[in-house]
Amino acid sequence: MSDDARRLRAVDVVIVGGGWAGSIMAKEMTEAGRSVVMLERGPDRSTAADGAYPASIDELEANFRYKLFQDLSKNTVTIRNNSRQTALPYRRMAAFLPGEGVGGAGLHWSGVHFRIPPDDLRLRTRVIEKYGAKFIPEGMNLQDYGVSYEELEPFFDKAEKVFGTSGEAYMVKGQVVGKGNVFSPSRSDHFPLPALKDVYTAHLFRKAAAEVGFHPYSLPAANASRQYINPYGVQMGPCNFCGYCSGYACYMYSKASPNVNILPVLRRHPLFELRAGCHVMKVELDAEGRRATGVTYTDPDGAVVTQPAEMVILTAFQFHNVRLMLLSGIGRPYDPARNEGVVGRNFVYQNVTTSNVWLDRGIDTNQYIGAGGGGVAFDDFNSENFDHGPLGFVGGSPVWVNQAGVKAIAAAHSGGPPGTPRWGSAWKAGVIDTYRHSLRIDAHGANMAYRDVYLDLDPTWKDAYGQPLLRMTFDWKDNDIRMNRYVVDRIGDVAKAMGARRVNLTKREFGRPFDTRQYQTTHLGGGAVMGTDPGTSALNRYLQSWDVHNVFVIGANAFPQGTGYNPTGMVAALAYWAAHHIRTTYLAHPGPLAG
Amino acid sequence: MQGLAGAAACSTVLAALPARSSPPASYAPRFFTPAEWAFLVAACDRLIPADENGPGALALDVPRFIDMQMDTPYAHGAQWYMQAPFVPGPDNLGYQLPHAPRDLYRRGIAGMDAHAATRHGRPFAGLAPALQDDLLRGAENGGMTFGDLPSTAFFDQLLANVMEGAFSDPVHGGNTGLGGWIMLGFPGARADFMDWVDRYGAHYPLGSVSISGETA
Numbered sequence: 181m182s183d184d185a186r187r188l189r190a191v192d193v194v195i196v197g198g199g200w201a202g203s204i205m206a207k208e209m210t211e212a213g214r215s216v217v218m219l220e221r222g223p224d225r226s227t228a229a230d231g232a233y234p235a236s237i238d239e240l241e242a243n244f245r246y247k248l249f250q251d252l253s254k255n256t257v258t259i260r261n262n263s264r265q266t267a268l269p270y271r272r273m274a275a276f277l278p279g280e281g282v283g284g285a286g287l288h289w290s291g292v293h294f295r296i297p298p299d300d301l302r303l304r305t306r307v308i309e310k311y312g313a314k315f316i317p318e319g320m321n322l323q324d325y326g327v328s329y330e331e332l333e334p335f336f337d338k339a340e341k342v343f344g345t346s347g348e349a350y351m352v353k354g355q356v357v358g359k360g361n362v363f364s365p366s367r368s369d370h371f372p373l374p375a376l377k378d379v380y381t382a383h384l385f386r387k388a389a390a391e392v393g394f395h396p397y398s399l400p401a402a403n404a405s406r407q408y409i410n411p412y413g414v415q416m417g418p419c420n421f422c423g424y425c426s427g428y429a430c431y432m433y434s435k436a437s438p439n440v441n442i443l444p445v446l447r448r449h450p451l452f453e454l455r456a457g458c459h460v461m462k463v464e465l466d467a468e469g470r471r472a473t474g475v476t477y478t479d480p481d482g483a484v485v486t487q488p489a490e491m492v493i494l495t496a497f498q499f500h501n502v503r504l505m506l507l508s509g510i511g512r513p514y515d516p517a518r519n520e521g522v523v524g525r526n527f528v529y530q531n532v533t534t535s536n537v538w539l540d541r542g543i544d545t546n547q548y549i550g551a552g553g554g555g556v557a558f559d560d561f562n563s564e565n566f567d568h569g570p571l572g573f574v575g576g577s578p579v580w581v582n583q584a585g586v587k588a589i590a591a592a593h594s595g596g597p598p599g600t601p602r603w604g605s606a607w608k609a610g611v612i613d614t615y616r617h618s619l620r621i622d623a624h625g626a627n628m629a630y631r632d633v634y635l636d637l638d639p640t641w642k643d644a645y646g647q648p649l650l651r652m653t654f655d656w657k658d659n660d661i662r663m664n665r666y667v668v669d670r671i672g673d674v675a676k677a678m679g680a681r682r683v684n685l686t687k688r689e690f691g692r693p694f695d696t697r698q699y700q701t702t703h704l705g706g707g708a709v710m711g712t713d714p715g716t717s718a719l720n721r722y723l724q725s726w727d728v729h730n731v732f733v734i735g736a737n738a739f740p741q742g743t744g745y746n747p748t749g750m751v752a753a754l755a756y757w758a759a760h761h762i763r764t765t766y767l768a769h770p771g772p773l774a775g
Numbered sequence: 776m777q778g779l780a781g782a783a784a785c786s787t788v789l790a791a792l793p794a795r796s797s798p799p800a801s802y803a804p805r806f807f808t809p810a811e812w813a814f815l816v817a818a819c820d821r822l823i824p825a826d827e828n829g830p831g832a833l834a835l836d837v838p839r840f841i842d843m844q845m846d847t848p849y850a851h852g853a854q855w856y857m858q859a860p861f862v863p864g865p866d867n868l869g870y871q872l873p874h875a876p877r878d879l880y881r882r883g884i885a886g887m888d889a890h891a892a893t894r895h896g897r898p899f900a901g902l903a904p905a906l907q908d909d910l911l912r913g914a915e916n917g918g919m920t921f922g923d924l925p926s927t928a929f930f931d932q933l934l935a936n937v938m939e940g941a942f943s944d945p946v947h948g949g950n951t952g953l954g955g956w957i958m959l960g961f962p963g964a965r966a967d968f969m970d971w972v973d974r975y976g977a978h979y980p981l982g983s984v985s986i987s988g989e990t991a
């Protein structure tokens with residue numbers, strides 16, 4: 181295909197995908213004086229057009245017709261629970277909702293903006309130190325990231341300032357400074373904005389969690405609690421808790437997005453060119469397969485075009501990055517039978533379940549009020565903040581009320597308490613009571629990586645361009661189910677302290693397979709992980725391909741296993757970390773940054 | 776700061792909508808045949824019946840919403856991955872049929888009416904409510920197949936669209952008079968709670984408002 185392709189004039193850097201990771205890398209590379217072409221397969225998008233009030237806050241279009249999401253008709257994945265099954269296409273949006281178009285999922289995400297717990301970065305080492313190597317279950321590929329919290333801290337700080345993140349610090353430069361998360365590590369600076377106000381349910385949860393003896397804190401949120409101007413000079417308005425974050429472009433310019441926080445500056449930069457509607461099919465390599473020479477894509481008119489470049493940065497989102505590596509022959513594909521090879525290895529997800537608490541009928545929970553990243557959490561059972569020894573599982577889970585705004589169609593679908601019919605008068609009574617007087621509490625757990633959970637190319641189904649779909653082999657494992665069940669019981673304690681009239685604790689069930697029909701999160705991770713051992717990682721600790729040194733791959737694909745937190749804060753910090761090393765070392769001396 | 780929809784929002788009246796047993800006669804369905812329309816109207820009336828808790832699907836013009844949806848790319852399957860082969864698999868791996876929503880309705884309604892005729896000698900719309908409920912429950916629980924179509928695939932499609940019709944913005948043809956939102960206590964396109972976020976325990980006083988500025 182590449183032979184007939186129209187060849188364009190070479191540029192310094194080609195960036196595949198226009199989301200958070202792509203926008204950060206483009207900004208950094210133009211700052212370094214490099215010419216950048218960003219290829220985004222979806223349409224161009226802006227808050228002015230896609231977030232115009234009131235037409236944009238249409239729940240049917242946004243959350244049920246997936247206006248801003250990936251066009252599955254052209255490209256999807258196949259999914260199975262184990263390698264004995266035939267994987268089948270993910271034909272309709274449900275479990276996860278990948279983004280598409282300029283801004284990526286960053287235009288319509290919610291905004292929970294975390295740093296990663298330091299222990300999570302060296303989880304293998306930590307677990308062995310604390311509990312011994314035998315504690316790691318058979319078949320679990322537990323790994324370290326190869327980068328420390330101290331190394332990443334300046335880049336977490338930078339990302340928070342660019343995003344305009346609201347939150348309350350616990351410790352700054354080693355001094356306790358506020359009522360933030362007592363388990364969080366020291367920071368070099370405060371959050372750029374104070375924490376968002378608690379919505380009523382979060383306020384009740386905060387009180388009850390403290391009463392039980394846990395340590396509640398305000399979720400760090402990339403939803404601006406005040407007017408803000410970020411270091412790039414762009415302005416954000418104060419969030420009004422409109423409840424239309426997830427699935428929408430924020431009409432208040434309050435939720436951080438590449439479109440609001442970075443692209444307005446980038447679009448004016450003479451070294452930057454954005455090409456929307458351009459679907460990249462392959463990274464082109466030299467004859468030895470050691471150097472990328474550019475990428476080949478289909479343009480909006482259907483023409484196949486080759487864009488030569490000195491460097492290729494993949495920022496197409498976690499699993500699209502993995503698929504592009506497999507389609508291009510970058511790195512050795514993972515072989516689960518031998519637990520060898522690296523591309524596709526350690527595919528992980530978010531181990532989340534949502535429980536419900538009904539309060540007295542005199543209490544309105546106003547579930548429609550909320551900001552996507554707002555809420556109250558406790559971390560007493562996250563990461564290595566508790567003793568896993570007697571519990572016998574690896575991993576943990578923050579617990580939170582993150583009332584992001586529940587709207588009418590979603591409420592109707594969720595229905596009433598368990599056992600309520602899905603329709604008819606009983607459903608009506610149940611759904612009204614539930615919507616008006618209940619709240620939701622999530623156990624947002626980490627998902628560990630396993631030898632037989634992985635990504636590869638599907639042998640049967642193809643995308644609209646004739647290339648094989650990516651195949652996901654994924655299921656929940658007993659270790660992770662045990663973790664979830666333990667933490668969800670703690671939700672029961674808090675619900676009791678809230679004076680619950682009724683509680684529905686939702687736990688993972690042993691033997692119940694991953695269900696692609698139920699929305700969970702879009703927090704997919706791993707598949708092309710970072711590390712210090714080329715035998716178990718596709719990327720070195722600078723997110724550079726071990727095999728093709730002028731390819732960097734930025735995204736949650738780099739996580740060796742899941743974490744209890746939402747991924748984007750970490751993705752953004754990793755992007756700034758990689759960019760820093762490209763700028764300070766690679767550009768002057770192109771070659772492997774680790775050896 | 777109130778958004779534009781907020782300007783007209785002061786005259787909040789929580790009056791119950793009149794119970795209605797059929798959608799406005801003025802609406803002429805474009806996709807559904809008269810027989811299909813009769814099924815759809817009857818089924819909607821059972822799925823969300825009018826009762827003391829608020830209006831039913833018919834007062835909310837849910838059938839009209841569904842008929843209007845049939846004209847969208849979604850109903851033609853344009854948002855679903857529809858490449859062959861279509862291989863059956865376990866339920867938890869999701870929808871694997873070659874049918875777009877329009878086909879699901881065509882086949883599903885024909886199948887439901889055929890079952891009604893076989894069991895009770897009449898199409899679904901002509902049955903007593905209790906018999907209609909039995910048939911709907913049967914479809915919901917997978918008790919029937921309509922050719923290659925398991926009844927659950929049809930039922931889930933229908934129920935999902937019914938909920939959308941009752942609770943989406945009226946711009947799409949349902950939720951007439953914002954009746955679905957009022958019943959639930961959802962303020963719609965209000966979308967500004969700057970002053971309300973920390974009024975803990977206070978009852979939110981403003982009524983629902985739609986994208987077009989309609990209030991109830």
Ligand SMILES: Cc1cc2nc3c(=O)[nH]c(=O)nc-3n(C[C@H](O)[C@H](O)[C@H](O)COP(=O)(O)OP(=O)(O)OC[C@H]3O[C@@H](n4cnc5c(N)ncnc54)[C@H](O)[C@@H]3O)c2cc1C
Binds near residue numbers: 201221459552749
């Ligand atoms: C509804 C929702 C809510 C979320 N809420 C949160 C949250 O609260 N907190 C949090 O931390 N995370 C959240 N996330 C996850 C978050 O959105 C992602 O982690 C983040 O957007 C990832 O950024 P990215 O740049 O890696 O990928 P993306 O934002 O997905 O961008 C990748 C881009 O690459 C493009 N692309 C893909 N393949 C190609 C190709 N072959 N050629 C050209 N372009 C291509 C895509 O179209 C896309 O625009 C949420 C996600 C969703 C969907």
Ligand code: SF4
Binds near residue numbers: 418423428551
């Ligand atoms: S809740 Fe806040 S950040 Fe989210 S869309 Fe509304 S105004 Fe924007």
